[in-house]
Amino acid sequence: MAEFPFEISPMFEGERVRKEGMFVELGGPKSLGLELVRAMAMDEIEDDKVTVIGPNLKDMEEGKTYPWAMVFNIGGELIEADLESVIERRIHDFINYCQGIMHLNQRYDVWMRISKDTAAKMDSFDSFGKAVMMLFKTELPFIEKMQVTFYTDQAEVEKKMVEAKEIFKIRDARTKNLHDEDVDVFYGCTLCQAFAPTNVCVVSPDRVSLCGAINWFDGRAAAKVDPEGPQFAIEKGELLDSNTGEYSGVNDIAVKLSSGEFSKIKLHSFFDSPHTSCGCFEVVGFYIPEVDGIGWVSREYQGMAPNGLGFSTMAGQTGGGKQIVGFLGIGVAYFYSPKFIQADGGWNRVVWIPSMLKEKIADTIPADIMDKIATENDATDIESLKAFLQSKNHPVVARWAAAEEEEEEEEEEEEEEAEEVAVAAAPMMMPAAGFQMPAMASMPMMPAGGKAGGVKITFKKAKITIEKMTIREKKE
Amino acid sequence: MTKVIAITGKGGTGKTAVAALLIRSLSKKGKFLLAVDADADTNLPETLGCENVKTIGDAKEYLQAEITKPRPDNPDMNKEAVLKSKIYEIIEEMPGYDLLVMGRPEGSGCYCYVNNLLRGIMDKLIINYDVVIIDAEAGLEHFSRKIIRDIDDLIVVTDASRRGFRTAERIHELVDELDSNIGQIHVIANKVTDANREKLVKLAEDLKLNMIGMIPLDPKIEEMDIKGIPLFEISDDSIAAVEIESIVQKLGF
Numbered sequence: 001m002a003e004f005p006f007e008i009s010p011m012f013e014g015e016r017v018r019k020e021g022m023f024v025e026l027g028g029p030k031s032l033g034l035e036l037v038r039a040m041a042m043d044e045i046e047d048d049k050v051t052v053i054g055p056n057l058k059d060m061e062e063g064k065t066y067p068w069a070m071v072f073n074i075g076g077e078l079i080e081a082d083l084e085s086v087i088e089r090r091i092h093d094f095i096n097y098c099q100g101i102m103h104l105n106q107r108y109d110v111w112m113r114i115s116k117d118t119a120a121k122m123d124s125f126d127s128f129g130k131a132v133m134m135l136f137k138t139e140l141p142f143i144e145k146m147q148v149t150f151y152t153d154q155a156e157v158e159k160k161m162v163e164a165k166e167i168f169k170i171r172d173a174r175t176k177n178l179h180d181e182d183v184d185v186f187y188g189c190t191l192c193q194a195f196a197p198t199n200v201c202v203v204s205p206d207r208v209s210l211c212g213a214i215n216w217f218d219g220r221a222a223a224k225v226d227p228e229g230p231q232f233a234i235e236k237g238e239l240l241d242s243n244t245g246e247y248s249g250v251n252d253i254a255v256k257l258s259s260g261e262f263s264k265i266k267l268h269s270f271f272d273s274p275h276t277s278c279g280c281f282e283v284v285g286f287y288i289p290e291v292d293g294i295g296w297v298s299r300e301y302q303g304m305a306p307n308g309l310g311f312s313t314m315a316g317q318t319g320g321g322k323q324i325v326g327f328l329g330i331g332v333a334y335f336y337s338p339k340f341i342q343a344d345g346g347w348n349r350v351v352w353i354p355s356m357l358k359e360k361i362a363d364t365i366p367a368d369i370m371d372k373i374a375t376e377n378d379a380t381d382i383e384s385l386k387a388f389l390q391s392k393n394h395p396v397v398a399r400w401a402a403a404e405e406e407e408e409e410e411e412e413e414e415e416e417e418a419e420e421v422a423v424a425a426a427p428m429m430m431p432a433a434g435f436q437m438p439a440m441a442s443m444p445m446m447p448a449g450g451k452a453g454g455v456k457i458t459f460k461k462a463k464i465t466i467e468k469m470t471i472r473e474k475k476e
Numbered sequence: 477m478t479k480v481i482a483i484t485g486k487g488g489t490g491k492t493a494v495a496a497l498l499i500r501s502l503s504k505k506g507k508f509l510l511a512v513d514a515d516a517d518t519n520l521p522e523t524l525g526c527e528n529v530k531t532i533g534d535a536k537e538y539l540q541a542e543i544t545k546p547r548p549d550n551p552d553m554n555k556e557a558v559l560k561s562k563i564y565e566i567i568e569e570m571p572g573y574d575l576l577v578m579g580r581p582e583g584s585g586c587y588c589y590v591n592n593l594l595r596g597i598m599d600k601l602i603i604n605y606d607v608v609i610i611d612a613e614a615g616l617e618h619f620s621r622k623i624i625r626d627i628d629d630l631i632v633v634t635d636a637s638r639r640g641f642r643t644a645e646r647i648h649e650l651v652d653e654l655d656s657n658i659g660q661i662h663v664i665a666n667k668v669t670d671a672n673r674e675k676l677v678k679l680a681e682d683l684k685l686n687m688i689g690m691i692p693l694d695p696k697i698e699e700m701d702i703k704g705i706p707l708f709e710i711s712d713d714s715i716a717a718v719e720i721e722s723i724v725q726k727l728g729f
Contacts, residue, residue, distance in 0.1 A: 014600025019569050029565060085552045092557040105561035106554040168550070175551045191588040212544040213589035217552040230592060280586030282544065299584055332546045361546055 531579020
């Protein structure tokens with residue numbers, strides 16, 4: 001390793017260069033600060049070269065703030081434009097490894113300070129640039145060639161800033177277009193296992209974490225820095241079902257993280273092997289069997305949903321790291337996923353959202369369904385919701401007709417008995433512990449009718465008391 | 477190695493005054509120090525002669541709002557670097573020490589991720605200093621969240637009131653439940669007079685609390701408080717400052 005005038009170690013990562021001990025400040029809240037990594041062709045890069053455009057360190061006045069831009073050009077057989085941002089995120093770490101040099105923030109908000117001690121040991125930014133490039137090449141050996149240009153001249157930095165913002169814009173547009181099928185690796189997070197021990201949080205490009213705080217890019221960055229940390233890579237494995245979002249790798253991790261409690265997690269499914277729910281989720285979805293649709297309620301909504309339950313009650317039922325069929329916790333950004341509960345009809349299955357949330361996410365709700373989704377202003381209970389959906393001819397209404405035809409025959413048989421127990425009254429959602437039952441009874445995921453040898457049981461106005469029940473596999 | 481000292485106790489017992497006096501004494505001894513105000517209800521900055529500080533709570537809210545946007549402008553944002561920047565920005569540089577205020581409690585969303593980032597940042601920040609002094613509320617919330625993981629010395633400040641001691645006892649119990657790494661627990665009796673001195677010693681013995689110092693009721697402190705003079709400017713020969721010197725020695729400085 002080459003000799004550098006200052007020490008280099010991860011120990012200095014949190015080092016704070018105070019005003020008293022500062023030689024100069026670069027960028028930061030009072031000036032302009034920029035960092036950028038660009039992938040270039042190998043022959044366009046002069047390896048290990050440091051260029052300073054504008055005043056160099058020895059020309060700077062003590063205690064002053066200077067504008068700052070640093071542009072790293074990287075090349076290598078494996079280097080491609082997609083890697084730029086991954087590498088750029090490491091600038092923060094590597095610069096902070098240098099003793100007496102503080103680096104904060106990112107992109108066009110970069111803020112650096114050089115300590116008096118370190119500034120006294122060098123005249124030029126040359127050795128600093130070389131040290132950072134050495135760190136990059138050591139830790140990321142696929143970088144074969146690297147060169148850096150530092151800009152400290154106001155006009156030059158301004159110019160670079162304009163160019164860079166264009167590049168960031170293009171890069172962001174590309175990241176927003178990244179989907180599950182474009183990557184080989186998803187990320188898991190175990191932060192919530194502290195209170196939801198069987199929770200398996202899977203973060204994919206099309207599915208943000210339930211808390212809304214961790215997206216695929218955060219998972220990628222965190223897993224690279226600390227693979228043993230709370231965010232880690234999940235090889236997605238074989239695609240088992242593109243519609244439900246079932247991957248062999250995700251199933252494997254589901255078994256492992258839940259200690260065998262769950263064998264499958266389907267990323268874009270509401271009913272069949274849904275994602276587990278931690279308790280941190282921003283929004284909870286709930287199945288409303290009476291209309292065969294799904295409602296969503298957010299943490300901020302204080303009132304009751306049409307099923308007679310509020311967010312906190314449903315969150316209490318849903319949370320804890322379980323797969324609760326009929327309920328699903330999500331992050332708000334999942335509404336923006338093109339795969340949003342696609343296994344179960346996507347937006348066409350959504351019947352109710354509180355007005356505040358509906359407004360917040362209005363730009364992702366398909367135009368043709370927008371007015372057909374009720375809010376608390378349209379419906380506060382099942383009856384008014386039913387009437388609303390019918391009047392708007394919501395797509396779920398078509399499902400009712402289909403379901404009724406099937407049920408008619410069965411109903412005739414049941415009717416007599418049903419009348420006797422009419423005391424049980426309207427099919428209101430039962431509160432608390434029992435309230436999952438009605439959802440289960442007509443769960444649409446069951447094979448419909450008599451197909452595949454399945455059985456469909458519909459209870460209407462039923463009250464069932466069972467002392468003991470044994471269900472056994474039929475022996476031929 | 478950084479020594480982390482947390483000071484807690486029932487409101488009104490003068491724990492913030494004790495914290496300020498400890499900060500004053502240690503920074504005068506040339507210790508590079510981070511003062512942390514971890515009580516939403518306290519006024520450590522004011523006591524130290526610093527006003528209008530921004531808080532970690534503000535920084536957390538900023539990041540939380542940014543990252544839970546349904547459609548983030550920059551999905552690939554380096555959240556750790558951004559949060560760290562916000563926190564380094566709000567660290568108040570005082571002569572000879574830094575001041576950091578925890579500030580308001582969290583909103584209703586999930587802060588697991590932001591707190592996890594914060595934990596990592598605090599771990600790395602703390603090693604900058606010789607000593608960290610934390611003025612903490614009696615519920616020790618920030619410790620249960622492990623924002624600051626290890627405490628070498630936990631000092632419970634109490635006055636002669638029964639409730640002051642009850643709080644000290646409860647904190648003692650709470651510490652066992654916390655399963656944090658807390659080295660030693662001490663008690664400092666504050667506002668001690670000749671009339672209550674014996675009673676305080678006996679109470680501490682009965683509750684098996686290790687009394688590390690007894691700070692006499694100091695009329696100068698009250699006077700400064702009324703005049704709005706920061707306690708940091710107290711003179712070395714005041715009776716409270718003298719007792720603090722002896723406490724600082726017992727803490728190993």
